[in-house]
Amino acid sequence: MPPGDAGSGYYPARVIVDLDAIRANVRRLAQGAPSAAVMAVVKADGYGHGMLPVAVAALEAGATWLGTAQLDGAFALRAAGHEVPVLAWIYAPGAPFAAAIGADIDLSVPAPWALIEVIRAAREAGRPARVHLKVDTGLGRGGSFLEPWTDLLHAALAAEQRGEVRVVGVWSHLARADEQGHPGVHAQIEVFEEALRRADAAGARLEVRHLANSAATLAVPEAHYDLVRPGLAIYGLSPFAHRGAAEIGLRPAMRLEADLALVKAAPAGQGVSYGHTYTTTRETMLGVVPLGYGDGIPRHASNVGPVQVAGRRHTIAGRVCMDQFVLDLGPGGAPVAAGERAVLFGAGDDGEPTARDWADVVGTIDYEIVTRIGSRIPRVHVGSADGFGGTGVSDVTAAVEVPLPDQEATEALGRRLAGLLRAGDLVVLTGDLGAGKTTLTRGIGAGLDVRGPVASPTFIIARVHPSLVGGPDLVHVDAYRLESLDEVDALDLDASLADSVTVVEWGEGVVESLSEDRLEVSLDRPRGTGTDPGAPDPGRVARLRGTGPRWSGIDLTGTGVAVGRVGEQADPPADVR
Numbered sequence: 001m002p003p004g005d006a007g008s009g010y011y012p013a014r015v016i017v018d019l020d021a022i023r024a025n026v027r028r029l030a031q032g033a034p035s036a037a038v039m040a041v042v043k044a045d046g047y048g049h050g051m052l053p054v055a056v057a058a059l060e061a062g063a064t065w066l067g068t069a070q071l072d073g074a075f076a077l078r079a080a081g082h083e084v085p086v087l088a089w090i091y092a093p094g095a096p097f098a099a100a101i102g103a104d105i106d107l108s109v110p111a112p113w114a115l116i117e118v119i120r121a122a123r124e125a126g127r128p129a130r131v132h133l134k135v136d137t138g139l140g141r142g143g144s145f146l147e148p149w150t151d152l153l154h155a156a157l158a159a160e161q162r163g164e165v166r167v168v169g170v171w172s173h174l175a176r177a178d179e180q181g182h183p184g185v186h187a188q189i190e191v192f193e194e195a196l197r198r199a200d201a202a203g204a205r206l207e208v209r210h211l212a213n214s215a216a217t218l219a220v221p222e223a224h225y226d227l228v229r230p231g232l233a234i235y236g237l238s239p240f241a242h243r244g245a246a247e248i249g250l251r252p253a254m255r256l257e258a259d260l261a262l263v264k265a266a267p268a269g270q271g272v273s274y275g276h277t278y279t280t281t282r283e284t285m286l287g288v289v290p291l292g293y294g295d296g297i298p299r300h301a302s303n304v305g306p307v308q309v310a311g312r313r314h315t316i317a318g319r320v321c322m323d324q325f326v327l328d329l330g331p332g333g334a335p336v337a338a339g340e341r342a343v344l345f346g347a348g349d350d351g352e353p354t355a356r357d358w359a360d361v362v363g364t365i366d367y368e369i370v371t372r373i374g375s376r377i378p379r380v381h382v383g384s385a386d387g388f389g390g391t392g393v394s395d396v397t398a399a400v401e402v403p404l405p406d407q408e409a410t411e412a413l414g415r416r417l418a419g420l421l422r423a424g425d426l427v428v429l430t431g432d433l434g435a436g437k438t439t440l441t442r443g444i445g446a447g448l449d450v451r452g453p454v455a456s457p458t459f460i461i462a463r464v465h466p467s468l469v470g471g472p473d474l475v476h477v478d479a480y481r482l483e484s485l486d487e488v489d490a491l492d493l494d495a496s497l498a499d500s501v502t503v504v505e506w507g508e509g510v511v512e513s514l515s516e517d518r519l520e521v522s523l524d525r526p527r528g529t530g531t532d533p534g535a536p537d538p539g540r541v542a543r544l545r546g547t548g549p550r551w552s553g554i555d556l557t558g559t560g561v562a563v564g565r566v567g568e569q570a571d572p573p574a575d576v577r
């Protein structure tokens, strides 16, 4: 529920944020800038996606810094427990610098007034401020131009000598990195190089030099330096006017959808919404979408905004109002009713509109479309919990967690799982020695009604448990020393994998080489519990996730296998809160 919403928590619309997409995008960006660390820019509440879950996902995928414009966001990241370096760069005189220094927040210093206030605050806080000196290399916005910046540099280094600041970084921002090959980019890099030479000559001991936004991270390797600062691309949107997200290997993470509030028949010639800027040309069905400019839907989208309902694209009919707008769903009793889902934008699958489509029709950029979506619309974060290391497979079901306090619970989970399994299925178990992999398999065997006993497969590679009831056999594999499942087929077992349920006990990290269709079950210690042998056994947590077409669309929470979705448990991972 958005902050300050003391109402019912009900809203007929939602923003769904795909954290797996965020993770994949961050990995893509990190691969493209191998020499640099990645600062995930999560300003403006993570470009409207929800700052805290995005931050967790970005860090899981390899980002090691976080960047916020406003100090407020930086404080919120610290309050959430993040200990990585966090840089904030927007404030005005009178900002709570001492508190920021106390919270170990890195501060951009763009001008003398800021250095003076930061030094004073550092004395108050009793510890040096970590500062990044911002040089305006040509954007004509924040930072100091090169000559006054050089004075700022010397003043900051003098303060460093006195123990008041630590000059951690030199940084700048590009004006036209999205315009490929534009000479302005190189002109800015040259000024930046000069600033770095001056810092070096003055004896600065910098940790990081940084210049690249998303566009430069993707397209200007010379601008990578020690740290890149992508924002937009993390969210799966393209910074380039003429290249879409898919073309550059990104997946949009945000989807905005609403439930139709009303569907009704209207005659030909009916004016629609304020000012009657749209008139029906035939008998038709009108649908009311309960979102408006109070939710951040641009009023400029009146008569042009694209919306998909039941697989068909429509254009907004008439003006966008504060809380609603209308669609002309077409004649012939459109097969939709109130409650039907309307998708304003998403990843672009199956013809759904994208944020870029909205930006194009209202004459803005997709940055603005996603960022302006009102905080009163609930954010729903979906995606696998961590613990799977990201297999890069599409069609991944949301992960669920099942607490396993003891062996009975583990075996019971196996029995429930058996109810879901059918011939040809592959279950991959990971977990350290003693985690309960064989116990879980024993439960699956009991649920499938196969001949026992199920025992650890170590040293036998694979054991067949024939069905006692004419169902699928259970093939129990210790794949520790196997390269691929083909070797199991080559063992000449008394069963074919296509007619069996195959359970593979596998070491961590090699599941990628298996079939795309698989149910992964990892057995882990609960978060935050140590391995102190003297401590009481904390039990385990099973994390379940299906991948591939076999499992796509299967909501594991609805199968009776998992008791509660991740996030409903006592101590859920932050990314699903």
Ligand SMILES: *Cc1c(COP(=O)(O)O)cnc(C)c1O
Pocket (backbone or CB within 6 Å): 041, 043, 069, 089, 173, 212, 213, 214, 215, 229, 230, 231, 232, 233, 239
């Ligand atoms: C917003 C911002 C970024 C990220 O820019 P994108 O174009 O979204 O990648 C990087 N650095 C600074 C200073 C910013 O303000």
